[in-house]
Amino acid sequence: MTPLERHCGWLLHAYPAWYRRQRAGEMLDTLLAASPPGRKWPSGRDTRALVIGGLRVRSWTWLLSMLWVVIGAGGAIYATVAFSHPGYGEGLLIPPTIQWPGEPQVIDAVGVIAEVAWALLPVPLLVAGFVRLRGWRPRNWLRIAG
Amino acid sequence: MQQLREPTYFVLASLLDGPLHGYAIIQRAQHLSGGRVRLATGTLYTALDRLTAEGLVELVSQQIVNGRARRSYGLTPSGSGALRAEATRAADAARLVTNRSHRLKAGGPAGEASPA
Numbered sequence: 001m002t003p004l005e006r007h008c009g010w011l012l013h014a015y016p017a018w019y020r021r022q023r024a025g026e027m028l029d030t031l032l033a034a035s036p037p038g039r040k041w042p043s044g045r046d047t048r049a050l051v052i053g054g055l056r057v058r059s060w061t062w063l064l065s066m067l068w069v070v071i072g073a074g075g076a077i078y079a080t081v082a083f084s085h086p087g088y089g090e091g092l093l094i095p096p097t098i099q100w101p102g103e104p105q106v107i108d109a110v111g112v113i114a115e116v117a118w119a120l121l122p123v124p125l126l127v128a129g130f131v132r133l134r135g136w137r138p139r140n141w142l143r144i145a146g
Numbered sequence: 147m148q149q150l151r152e153p154t155y156f157v158l159a160s161l162l163d164g165p166l167h168g169y170a171i172i173q174r175a176q177h178l179s180g181g182r183v184r185l186a187t188g189t190l191y192t193a194l195d196r197l198t199a200e201g202l203v204e205l206v207s208q209q210i211v212n213g214r215a216r217r218s219y220g221l222t223p224s225g226s227g228a229l230r231a232e233a234t235r236a237a238d239a240a241r242l243v244t245n246r247s248h249r250l251k252a253g254g255p256a257g258e259a260s261p262a
Binding site: 023025026027028029030031033034042043045046048049050051052053054056 | 169187188189213216
C-alpha cells in the first residue's frame with residue numbers, strides 16, 4: 001500500500017461506515033487516478049471536498065437516526081401513559097356495535113395481539129435508531145446497557 | 147424544471163456519449179467545459195448520489211479493477227431530457243444577448259446616457 005493510498009483511506013473515514021462499505025473502493029480508485037504520481041497526499045481541493053462530503057452524509061444519517069429515536073421514545077412514553085391509565089382497555093377491544101358472525105374468541109385474541117404489537121412498536125423503532133446512530137457493535141450495546 | 151447548476155450540467159453532458167466511471171467523468175467534464183469545471187472526488191460522488199436519487203443518472207455496470215469496484219454511470223431518459231431542457235434554456239438566454247451585440251458595440255443601451 002502506497003502512502004497516498006493510506007492517506008486517502010484515512011480521509012475517507014470522514015464518511016460513515018455504511019457509506020464507506022458501498023463507495024470507499026470506488027472513491028479511492030478515483031482519488032488515486034486524480035492525484036499526480038509521486039504525491040503522498042491528495043490535493044487540497046480533494047481533501048476539503050472529502051471532509052465536507054463526509055460531514056454532510058454523517059449529518060443526514062444522524063438526523064434520520066434521531067427521527068427514529070424520537071418516534072420510538074414518543075411511542076414508548078405514550079404506551080406507558082396509556083397502559084397506566086386506570087380506565088385503559090374499556091371499549092378499546094372490539095367495539096360493541098360491530099356484530100361479527102365468526103367466533104368472538106378469535107376476534108378478541110386478534111384484537112389483543114394487535115394491541116400488544118401496537119404498544120411494543122416503539123421498541124424496534126428505538127433499536128433501529130440506535131443501530132443507525134452507533135452501528136451494530138457489541139461494544140456499543142454494552143455501553144447503552146451499562 | 148429546476149435549473150441545473152454548472153457542475154451538474156457538465157457531469158450530465160460528459161455522459162452524452164455513453165457511460166463513464168468516476169475519474170473519466172471528472173476528466174471529460176473538465177475537457178468539455180474548457181477547464182472551468184474541475185470536480186473534486188468528494189464533490190463528484192455527492193453529485194452522483196443526488197443525481198441517482200433524482201433518477202437523472204443510473205449505475206450501468208460494475209467491474210472489479212485492482213480489487214476495487216469500478217462503477218460506470220450513464221444518463222437515464224429523464225437525465226437526458228433535463229440536460230436538453232437546460233441546453234435550450236441557456237441557448238435562448240444567450241440569444242437574447244448575442245442577437246443585440248451590434249447595438250451594444252454601437253454605444254450601449256438607449257436611455258442610459260450619463261447626464262453631462
